[in-house]
Amino acid sequence: MRVEAAREALPDLPGVYKFLNERGEVIYVGKARNLRKRVLSYFTRAEDPACDYKTRLLVRHLAEIEWIVTDTEWDALLLENNLIKHYKPRYNVLLKDGKTYPYLCITDEPYPRLVFTRQKVYPGTYYGPFPGGGMLRALIELFQGLYKLRDCDLRLTPEGVAQGRFRACVKYYIGTCAGPCLGKQSYTEYRAVVEEVQRLLEGQWEAVLAELDRQRREAAAELDFERAHELKKRLEQLRAFQQRSIVVDAAQGDVEALSFVVGVRAGVAHHLAVRGGRIVASHTWQFTAPQWAEAPHEVLERVVGALAADQGHVAPQVLVDGWPADVPLPELEGFVLLTPEGPEWTELALLCRRTALTLAEEKNAFFAQKEEKRLQVLRALQEVLKLPTLPRRIECIDNSHLQGAHLVSAVTVFVEGEPRRSEYRRYILENLPIGDDFAAMRAVVRRRYEKRLQEGLLLPDLILIDGGKGQLSAARESLQALGLSIPTFALAKKKEEIYTPHAAEPIYIDRRSPVLHLLQRIRDETHAAAVGFHRQRREGAALHTELTSLPGIGEKLAERLLSRFGSVERLRTASLEELKEAVGPHRAQKLYAYLHER
CATH class of the missing domain: 3.40.1440.10 (GIY-YIG endonuclease)
Structure with a gap:
């Protein structure tokens, strides 16, 4: 963001x-x-x-x-x-100001110690770096409390312990050390618990917990209830720690977690990449609520595709949270899609969903605020023009020609103050008096709304004409002939005057007003559409004339060429092979040479 x-x-x-x-x-x-x-x-x-x-x-x-x-x-x-x-x-x-990250070192000694250090000065195996000392100290405290590892600086050796060279410190007597210095914990037992700590630091939590549970059951079967109780206590503490740190050990192996949260307007997909039981990356994508309602599987496929492109691969399992209960998950090649089941998966899904919720709330609040601003402008427009209803649907009409030639019109549609480009329409106006802009306006208004009446389509709350009082009167004549009483106004350029049907003088709106800005935006969008269509028609007509002047190309073939390639520019950039498919090899050679000599 x-x-x-x-x-x-x-x-x-x-x-x-x-x-x-x-x-x-x-x-x-x-x-x-x-x-x-x-x-x-x-x-x-x-x-x-x-x-x-x-x-x-x-x-x-x-x-x-x-x-x-x-x-x-x-x-x-x-x-x-x-x-x-x-x-x-x-x-x-x-940004650490010269302060290095802390490491956990398991020293290279017969009886290893867990050492907090910021420099690699001890011989041994290092884990880290950790982002802060608090986390590392908490881990050391956990391991020493569970396994009663020594933290003294005695140079213990199995031979020295056997000969009784060492004396116990106070930690042995208060129960925070197992007393390897006195032989209370054998060398083999001590090394075994150190190896267990190493496996935990390497992320092998599930394997360690399974082994401890096996030992507990074995001790209970042998009636060694004291050891079984000690192992049970260790298991409970490790599981509690694992649940507390779901972001490290949410599940064994590699998995992609996806959470979908959809609001009124927009939805968010949040992703967490889990590798070896650790969250290592995250991504977020946005989509619209209608997209999700119509085809959630398409949204999911696009998200997974974007994920694969970003990461280079997708984990074998993809956890999908927030999927509609009545829609089956699609089958995608290369991995398995599943919904969260079981405590580990549910915790991971909740973590993923929590972020998706905050983002979705923000996005929908933004859309709601934007929509309210648009409605405020429409209410102000209704008040300025004294409209009977809120102008939720506005249509604007403009004509374009060059000295009366190639006369065309464009109609744009704005819904709730936003363009609805899929409903834009263009009209070719033929058999009209040259240069008669008023006749052109009467013709396009009649064609537009006669058809909409016949087909039972929506009519606008407001019609805006790009022009002056003459264009406005022409448009109203056609509407009255159709029996329509749609509020119609004209917006003239330069002075930005708004002409109304029953007032002698135009309306002037403050140039800083959002109402005028909206009307200008609609008028300019329509003007651009009309001018662009006129330019296309004019160039097409010019090329059509030139094409028919070539030997072997008549009216019908010229029209077919322009129809096939869609535009003049596309025809000019067509390859020789494409032209051969359209007109045959002999004509294609001549046409290609003609188009590329110009």
Whole structure:
């Protein structure tokens, strides 16, 4: 979403935000307890003369803002970490003011320790970087509480422990360390729990939980109830942590999560890419409510197609939330579409839906506000022109010719103040007196509304004529002959005078008025349509005359050529092969040479 719109739409909720530049590259990822306050603070800081250069540079390069709403700030912290690893945004390094990211190191010792560090100074295996120290300390606290790992700096060895060289510290006596220094926990047992921690850090939560559950059942079968209780407690704590951090372990494997939320006017599809149980990316698409109502499967296929184009591939499973209950999911080649079932999938769907809801609410509120502004202008127009009903449907008519030749007309349609281009119509006016613009207006009005009466089609609430009092009178003559009493007015150029049927003097509207702006827009759109059609007809007639002057091309063939290619310009750019298909090889050679010599 562009910066200007996003500043208005940001929710007062926890989540993660992404800053993108003009090329669509993610240049910064951050988390917030309140997305709106946090993101807007960048703009406030950038205006401060004391603001650091890096922040000002970030704001200067900022073109779009995207966000993901999370349930808690903790979830936002975990998700921020995953997105930073995935996108590697340059400003996430630049804005740290020289402070490096924290890592978790499992030291390379006989009895490894979990060490919080910002520099890779310890021999061992490193996990991270993490976006903040709070998250890493919470993880270390979790693992040490569950597994009672040592955090002392004793240089423990199996031989030294066997010889009784070490004494226990207070942590052993208060129960926060298993006492490997005294041999209370064997070397093999200690290494086993460290390996379990490593597997958890690598994202293998489901495998670890399954193994712990197997050990618990095994201990219970052997009547070792103390160990079974200890394993049960560990299982419960890990599952509670997993549920708390759904953004890291929503489901095992790779999956695409899509949530569709549709409002009165517009709908939003929000996407979360899960890789190895971790959310690593997000995307958002918008569509109209009528598109969803008419063909939701087409919307889904377009979204999945855009996803494949953006990512280069789609995960084997695509979770679809918000799908109509009475419509079966389509079958797409290469992956499986499924609806959320089970706690893990439901939690992921809720996370995805939460962001889609905020975006859909914002989009529909924007449309509602825009619609209300249009209605305000239409109400003002009704008042200015003293119309009996609100002019929801306005039709405008204009003629175009050159010294009376190639006379044409155009009719444009505006509904609720917006153009309905599918209903625009163009008319060729023949057998009329040369230069008689009034006769042309009478003819097009009669043709237009006589046909609509015969076919029972909608009639306008207001007819606008591009012209002056003479054109207005001509249009009203045809309407009266048809028995129609549609309010009709004319808008003349230069002075922007509005001529009314029963007033001697025209109406003048303030040039700053939105009412006049709407009328001008409708009049100018119609004028452009009429002039464009006239130019096309004139050029087509000129080329038609030139074509018939060529040997072997008569009236019918010239008309067929122009009809087949649709326009003069298209005929001139046609290839030799296309011309051969239309007129045969011999004529095509002559025609091609003629068209490309000009």
